[in-house]
Amino acid sequence: MMLFVLRVLPDRATWLPAVASVAFFQAIGLMMDLVTLKYHPFAWVKRMAQGSLGRMALVHIALIAGMGLAAVIGKNELFFVPFAGLKLMVDVGSYFTRNSQQYAPAPAWLSNVMNRVKPGHDFAAELEADRAKLLREAELDEQVRVM
Numbered sequence: 001m002m003l004f005v006l007r008v009l010p011d012r013a014t015w016l017p018a019v020a021s022v023a024f025f026q027a028i029g030l031m032m033d034l035v036t037l038k039y040h041p042f043a044w045v046k047r048m049a050q051g052s053l054g055r056m057a058l059v060h061i062a063l064i065a066g067m068g069l070a071a072v073i074g075k076n077e078l079f080f081v082p083f084a085g086l087k088l089m090v091d092v093g094s095y096f097t098r099n100s101q102q103y104a105p106a107p108a109w110l111s112n113v114m115n116r117v118k119p120g121h122d123f124a125a126e127l128e129a130d131r132a133k134l135l136r137e138a139e140l141d142e143q144v145r146v147m
Contacts, residue, residue, distance in 0.1 A: 008076070043141035054090075062086050105131065 037045070062083035070079045106127045114123035 041142050043138060046141055058086055058090060059083070 062080075065082035065086075066079040069082060070076050106124060111124040111127075115121065
């Protein structure tokens with residue numbers, strides 16, 4: 001696919017050291033996790049897995065969008081523009097959603113708007129029930145099982 005869009009074969013001397021270094025650092029990370037994993041609560045493991053999955057999804061979306069942009073416009077230099085844009089949006093969004101705010105109740109203005117969008121439903125009550133469920137799950141996730 002890259003050959004079709006970018007019209008250039010990747011240079012083996014360029015990508016082979018990159019792949020080897022990524023594999024090396026992934027192996028080091030795996031070894032460190034294998035040694036320390038039993039000392040962490042499930043919540044930590046869950047956050048690490050969600051972060052990794054989010055980064056993988058971001059890279060895949062950026063690759064697809066970058067290939068499409070390069071194919072449509074015809075400039076290979078624009079291949080990484082979608083990645084830069086998506087990464088910026090994720091970083092800005094994560095700045096506003098800190099862990100302390102994750103389980104905060106919805107603002108009154110948001111509840112009012114959502115109740116108007118979907119009449120007959122109490123958005124604040126539904127969100128509070130979801131929030132209570134997430135808090136119970138978070139408490140269970142924080143327990144450390146000693147083996």
